[in-house]
Amino acid sequence: MSRLSQAKITTADHNGVSVIQSQAHASSLQQVPQLIPAHPNASGGKAVPSSNMKKPPADKESEEYRQRRERNNLAVKKSRMRSKQKAMDTQQRVNELKEENERLEAKIKLLSKELSVLKDLFLEHAHNLADNVQPPGTEGASPAPNSTAAGGQ
Template sequence: MSDKKMAPKRPDYEGSDGESYGKPSKRSRMMEKDTDEYLKRRERNNIAVKKSRERSRQKAKETIEQVNRLRAENEMLEQKVEILSKELSVLKDLFLAHAGNVAQSERAIEATESRAPIPDHQYSSSKQKQ
């Protein structure tokens, strides 16, 4: 067996009273803030936060723009529905008036034909055909 495995574990950190702890104390962690690695990590994190916030702002802006476009489109479509409804109403009225006139005209023609005497020239032409 190697000596490394058998050697007693040394604690990484010691408290002010000489006791050992597994994690660094708050004071030693604060001292680490001056290291290059810490500063680089903070800088990368700050950049990532800025990017994230900018993306969030951009997404909110795009959402507002889309809402405004959809509201305008909706208003335009509602106006179109109103215009088409009025047009439909006018066309229905015209159709019903025309249909009523046609029916009335047909009844008038039928009534006139049934009461009208046959003109002389029809008698002569019907006799000639026989």
């Protein structure tokens, strides 16, 4: 087994976090870069993205604070309006679906009644056909009620 030769490269990004990357030579394995803080005492030794850092509280009398509050209030108002509109749309859709369901249930009842009537008609017709049809081989075996043998000339 050969020993891998490694080169360490240290760079600092715009957040002041040093990035140590190990590059392995003569190997197909990739190494994961490690993040370490540029200043060891900063944030307890952990790298913290700048988006999570707290901004100092703004002066409540400043124009910037007032503008941010106004923008936030408008955003909240729009969000609440969208939420109400979505709830109203959902309720309208529920009502439409209930009405459609009632129409379809009424149609099912009507079609079920129609099917029942048609079944009864079919069974009655089939029964009448069975009564009128004579079994094969019985034709001419029984004399007709008005035959010439009964004395008619």
